[in-house]
Amino acid sequence: MRVVVVGSGIVGASAAWHAAGLGADVVLAGRAAPGEATAAGAGIICPWASENDDPDWFRAAAEGARYYPELIGGLTEAGERGLGHRAVGALALAADDADLHRIRRRVLERRRGTADTGEVDLLGESEVRALFPPLAPGFRAVRIAAGARVDGGRLRDALLRQARHRGVDVRTGRAALMCTEDRVTGVEVDGERIAADAVVVAAGAWAPELLAPVGVTVRVAPQRGQIVHLSLPGVDTGNWPVVMPRGTGHYLVPFDGSRIVAGATREAGTGFDHRVTAAGLAEVLTEALAVAPGLAGAGHLETRVGFRPVGPDARPLLGRVPQLSGLVVADGLGPTGLTVGPWAGRVAALLATGGEPGLDVSPYDPVR
Numbered sequence: 596m597r598v599v600v601v602g603s604g605i606v607g608a609s610a611a612w613h614a615a616g617l618g619a620d621v622v623l624a625g626r627a628a629p630g631e632a633t634a635a636g637a638g639i640i641c642p643w644a645s646e647n648d649d650p651d652w653f654r655a656a657a658e659g660a661r662y663y664p665e666l667i668g669g670l671t672e673a674g675e676r677g678l679g680h681r682a683v684g685a686l687a688l689a690a691d692d693a694d695l696h697r698i699r700r701r702v703l704e705r706r707r708g709t710a711d712t713g714e715v716d717l718l719g720e721s722e723v724r725a726l727f728p729p730l731a732p733g734f735r736a737v738r739i740a741a742g743a744r745v746d747g748g749r750l751r752d753a754l755l756r757q758a759r760h761r762g763v764d765v766r767t768g769r770a771a772l773m774c775t776e777d778r779v780t781g782v783e784v785d786g787e788r789i790a791a792d793a794v795v796v797a798a799g800a801w802a803p804e805l806l807a808p809v810g811v812t813v814r815v816a817p818q819r820g821q822i823v824h825l826s827l828p829g830v831d832t833g834n835w836p837v838v839m840p841r842g843t844g845h846y847l848v849p850f851d852g853s854r855i856v857a858g859a860t861r862e863a864g865t866g867f868d869h870r871v872t873a874a875g876l877a878e879v880l881t882e883a884l885a886v887a888p889g890l891a892g893a894g895h896l897e898t899r900v901g902f903r904p905v906g907p908d909a910r911p912l913l914g915r916v917p918q919l920s921g922l923v924v925a926d927g928l929g930p931t932g933l934t935v936g937p938w939a940g941r942v943a944a945l946l947a948t949g950g951e952p953g954l955d956v957s958p959y960d961p962v963r
Contacts, residue, residue, distance in 0.1 A: 598947045599624060599782050599789055601770045601805060602797035604633040605747055605933060606925050608754035609666075609940025610795045610947070615761035617948045622791070623755075623763055624770040624784045629869040632799055634748035635822060635901025636933045637848045637856050639837050641685040641742035643702045643712050646842075651958035652909040652931075653705065658954070659935035661711055663743065666937050673760070675753040679746025679850060682713075685837040686723060686736040688886070694841065698737045713740030726836050727847070729827075729889025742837050744848050747933045754937075772796075772809045778920035779809075793921040793947040797940065800867070800904040802926045811916055813961055815927045817902035819865040821875035822858035823883070825893035829853065838886065844930075845882040847890075855890060857883035861930070863905075871898045905929045912961035913939055915946055923947045924961035 596619050600611045603625025611623040640663060642656035667680050687702075689695035699715060706712040716738045718726075723736045759765060768785035772794060781791040798805050800817035835849035848856040860875045876898060884891055906912050906927030916922040925943035928935050942952040 596620065596792040596948065597622070597790065598793045598795065598944070599791040600795045600797060601625070601782060602799060603751075603755065603765070604631055604797065604799050605751045605754070605936035606928070606940045606943070607795070607797035608751045608758060609937040610797055610925060610943045611763045612754045612758040612761065613941045613944035614795070614948055615758055615763050617944060617950065619948050621758070621763040622766060622789055623758065624766045624768060624782060626767060626769055628801065630867060630900055630902040632901040632903050632932050633751050633936070635820060635899040636747045637822060637846060637858050638679070638745040638747050638933045639685070639742075639839070639846060639848055640745060640934050641739055641837060641839070642931065642934055643705050643739055644685070644687040644698055644737065644839065647909050649909050654954070655911050655913070655935050655939070655959065656931055657705070657711060659931070659938040660741070662938040662941065663745075670753050670757060673757050675757065677749060678753055679749045680743060681833070682741055682743040683834055683836050683849070685739045685742025685839060686718070686727065687739065688734045688736050688838065688840045690734070690841070692735075695735050695737060702737060702739060711741055715739055727838055727887070729887040730838070731886060731888050738836070744837055744850065745933060746850065750937070770805065772805065774809050774919055777918070779922040791921070793923060795923045795925060795943045795947050797925045797943065799926065800902040802904065802924070806924075809919065811919060811922070811962065813912055813924060813926060814907040815904045815912065816863070817865065817867055818905040818929070819862040819868065820859040820901050820903055821871055821879060822856060822899050822901070823876065823879045824896040824899065825855045825857060825890060826896050827853045827855060827890070827893050840886050843882055845879070847883060847887060854896065855893065857890070867902060869900050871900060903929050903932065907963065911935055911939055911959050913942060913959035914956045914961050916962060926961065
């Protein structure tokens with residue numbers, strides 16, 4: 596069978612790679628649009644300490660985190676290197692003892708029956724600052740050993756390379772869906788018609804404009820995120836943990852090469868305005884320096900802007916579209932795109948090729 600995937604971000608690349616591995620003839624159609632979320636995202640993989648209490652959201656996020664070792668192992672075996680992925684651990688910061696123990700209880704409750712989190716330790720101030728020296732004094736933390744980070748752009752590129760090795764035809768261009776009254780029949784890419792038995796839409800924040808012409812409404816909107824990359828010359832940051840302050844939505848993510856990523860704004864109503872703004876930059880730096888004043892002397896490398904595809908709630912939009920046979924949507928991952936994305940692509944590939952993902956996807960109904 597032939598499957599066309601529309602969207603070349605982390606979800607689309609994963610869907611194409613998996614669908615080809617399942618034996619499908621796959622065409623992937625993507626376009627380079629400013630603000631694609633995959634390359635801009637920080638890449639934190641640590642859903643266990645999240646304040647989000649939606650159990651269906653957490654199930655998807657936990658499945659996404661659980662899938663990473665298998666995914667990275669498979670890509671490494673295929674010869675990929677330098678994916679920017681490492682289980683460096685994560686520090687959930689707490690201002691007092693009550694908050695510290697509340698965070699730990701949440702993490703332990705969520706890992707019940709699994710070993711996903713690894714060790715969950717309570718760290719004092721000196722231990723916290725030994726792991727992440729720029730932090731301000733006074734913080735204690737819950738350290739989650741399995742917390743990890745990934746470079747979304749590098750991982751996406753690796754999936755696309757391996758998809759090509761599996762025979763995927765990767766196209767660049769603007770896609771439009773083709774359909775009859777009750778089923779999708781393929782896509783048209785810059786005027787070329789490509790017939791398909793199934794189509795996976797993984798177009799991120801641009802999904803509504805792709806689906807609206809065929810009468811499918813998905814409640815996805817772009818949320819602008821501005822994220823700052825800093826440099827600490829001469830400092831080996833490659834094994835520093837991810838830092839997650841409580842209640843701000845901001846974070847610090849260290850990478851190799853003395854790079855620290857600080858983010859991020861969550862701006863609704865901006866449309867696709869792909870600009871770094873004074874207010875956005877000020878917000879990110881203010882929040883970062885409040886937590887880690889030791890970064891005050893860091894150099895500014897770049898500020899990235901991405902449009903998170905935000906759905907009607909925290910849960911992904913993931914599943915078949917009932918009114919159009921053969922159409923699968925994998926979208927609306929919001930701020931957890933790099934955690935859930937590779938797993939969501941795998942689920943979409945299974946659904947598109949007639950398989951079953953092994954879990955109930957009805958809570959993720961894409962047209963809810």
